Every structure is written in C-alpha cells, then in structure tokens.
Amino acid sequence: MGGAALRSRAPAAEEGSTGAAAPRKLAPGLYVVATPIGNLGDLSPRALETLAAADAVVCEDSRITGALLHRFGLDKPLVVYNDHSAPRVRPQLIARLAQGAALALVSDAGTPAISDPGYRLVKEAHEAGIPVRCVPGPSAPIAALSIAGLPTDRFLFAGFLPPRREARRRELAALGAIPVTLVLLERGSRLPELLADAAELLGPRTAVVARELTKIHEEVRRGTLADLAAVYRTGPPPRGEIVVLLGPPERDAQEASEAAIDAALLEAAARLPPGRAAREVAAATGRKAEELYRRLQRLRAERTEG
Numbered sequence: 001m002g003g004a005a006l007r008s009r010a011p012a013a014e015e016g017s018t019g020a021a022a023p024r025k026l027a028p029g030l031y032v033v034a035t036p037i038g039n040l041g042d043l044s045p046r047a048l049e050t051l052a053a054a055d056a057v058v059c060e061d062s063r064i065t066g067a068l069l070h071r072f073g074l075d076k077p078l079v080v081y082n083d084h085s086a087p088r089v090r091p092q093l094i095a096r097l098a099q100g101a102a103l104a105l106v107s108d109a110g111t112p113a114i115s116d117p118g119y120r121l122v123k124e125a126h127e128a129g130i131p132v133r134c135v136p137g138p139s140a141p142i143a144a145l146s147i148a149g150l151p152t153d154r155f156l157f158a159g160f161l162p163p164r165r166e167a168r169r170r171e172l173a174a175l176g177a178i179p180v181t182l183v184l185l186e187r188g189s190r191l192p193e194l195l196a197d198a199a200e201l202l203g204p205r206t207a208v209v210a211r212e213l214t215k216i217h218e219e220v221r222r223g224t225l226a227d228l229a230a231v232y233r234t235g236p237p238p239r240g241e242i243v244v245l246l247g248p249p250e251r252d253a254q255e256a257s258e259a260a261i262d263a264a265l266l267e268a269a270a271r272l273p274p275g276r277a278a279r280e281v282a283a284a285t286g287r288k289a290e291e292l293y294r295r296l297q298r299l300r301a302e303r304t305e306g
C-alpha cells in the first residue's frame with residue numbers, strides 16, 4: 001500500500017523523504033499535467049501535488065489556469081505558452097529546464113499537446129536531455145471514446161477537420177476509407193454540416209456525438225450517421241464542446257467503405273494526375289498505389305461509358 005502510494009507521487013528530488021509536508025520538491029524536468037475537461041473533481045491528487053510543487057506552471061491562458069489554481073488554493077508563477085508566444089518563450093523554457101527547474105505544462109483543459117500546445121516543447125526537452133514526465137488524466141477524445149460503444153481496438157484521432165467544406169469532405173473521404181473508429185473534434189456551428197457530409201460520403205455507420213462531457217449539460221447521442229445528421233439538420237446548432245465519433249464500416253457495409261475509396265480517388269483525380277491521385281489515396285488508406293491506379297482507370301472508363 002505504502003509503496004504504491006509513494007510510486008503514485010511525482011518523483012521527489014529528496015529520495016528517502018516520506019514527504020508528509022506539502023508541497024514536496026519535484027525532481028527537475030518537464031511535467032505534462034492533465035487538467036479537468038469540465039468537472040473540477042477530475043483533477044487528480046497527483047496533478048494537484050505536481051502543480052503545487054512546480055517552480056512555475058506553463059499554460060495556454062493565464063486567466064483560465066489562474067482561476068483553476070485559485071480554486072485549489074494555489075498561487076503559482078505562470079508562463080503563457082500558446083501558438084502566439086511559443087516561438088519566443090520555448091527557448092527560455094528549455095534554458096530554465098536545463099538549469100534544473102521543474103516546470104508543469106498544462107492546457108486550458110484536458111491533456112496538453114493533444115490538439116493543444118506542447119508538442120514542440122516536449123520534443124525539444126527530449127532533445128536537450130531533459131526528463132519529461134506525464135501526470136495523466138482527463139482528455140476529451142479518450143473520454144468520449146470510452147463511452148461511445150464503438151470499437152476501441154483501433155481508432156484514429158484526427159482532431160478538427162479543415163473548416164473549409166471542400167477540404168473537409170476530401171479528408172472525410174480519405175479517413176472514412178480506413179477501417180477504424182474515427183475520433184473528431186468539432187464546433188457546434190459546423191456539426192450539422194459535418195454529419196451531413198459524413199452520412200453522404202461514408203454510408204451507413206454508427207456514430208456518436210459527445211457534448212459537454214463531465215459538465216452539467218453532458219449529452220451523448222448515439223445512432224446511425226443518417227439519424228444523427230437528421231437530428232442536427234434543423235434547429236439552432238448545439239452549444240458547448242463536442243467530440244464526434246464515427247464507427248468503422250460494418251462488415252456487411254464493406255461496400256460503403258469501397259464507395260468511400262472510389263469517392264476519394266475521383267476527388268483526388270480532379271486535382272492531381274492519376275498516378276499522384278492513386279498515391280495520395282494509398283497513403284491515406286494503406287491500400288496499394290498500383291491497385292488504386294488501376295481502379296481509378298476503371299472508374300473513369302465506367303464514367304465515360306455511363
């Protein structure tokens with residue numbers, strides 16, 4: 001029991017200290033700390049301990065993280081690290097870490113670096129020989145996947161698809177040809193269009209819209225893509241934060257997957273020479289480029305004949 005408790009703590013600089021007194025001193029390094037996606041009760045004891053003990057907290061937005069820390073009675077130096085400030089701030093953070101600082105990286109909500117700032121900082125910390133440790137916890141895409149009732153043995157997280165409709169349809173067609181559960185993020189205002197396009201391009205599949213997870217207005221809708229598209233077609237767009245999950249083509253709906261490949265091929269061939277179109281779809285789907293090239297020629301011949 002005691003051993004497990006000790007292991008569950010952030011690594012301590014002072015080995016041998018049983019550390020009853022908080023905050024414990026942290027070993028130097030970058031700590032990637034997950035924070036709640038809505039319900040503050042989801043901040044783990046170890047996350048709290050790490051935030052309390054870090055020399056500074058690196059965050060996307062000082063107001064949001066300041067409010068979270070305040071809620072837990074912490075007052076820490078904050079360093080703002082977002083898309084705007086990252087190029088300027090990152091070398092300073094790496095220099096501090098190299099000098100032995102213990103820095104906690106958080107995002108506005110959920111797990112840093114997952115569709116949030118952090119990837120380059122983590123990468124450069126590794127490259128500089130700085131220890132990088134995780135303090136895992138909530139993450140909206142994984143939370144949604146865990147309750148979706150869709151296959152989880154293989155899934156693909158694609159974040160936000162492009163906002164422009166044409167580019168989004170292109171990506172949907174390419175992603176839809178891969179036989180895995182797709183996990184997407186979307187704004188309420190674009191959800192109806194995303195579902196309508198997915199229903200048209202990907203054919204019959206089970207899908208889930210997970211909205212405002214862990215919050216008061218949490219809502220999980222599960223059904224066929226066509227049914228969900230119909231639910232959101234009318235009325236005001238849904239509010240709040242949303243994860244959309246698209247199940248893989250069902251075994252007896254293999255035809256739909258083949259139709260998605262045809263759609264992706266024809267779409268790519270409208271922009272690119274046939275060889276490059278086949279290679280692009282091959283890269284996205286794991287199919288062989290030569291096979292797709294022949295298929296494209298056949299499709300075009302059928303269209304000419306038809």
Ligand code: SAM
Binds near residue numbers: 140215
């Ligand atoms: N790094 C974060 C994580 O691990 O949860 C994800 C960051 S991403 C920029 C934020 C998006 O995640 C939101 O726009 C929304 O699509 C989704 N999201 C965040 N919180 C959510 C919640 N409570 N319920 C449903 N979706 C959520």
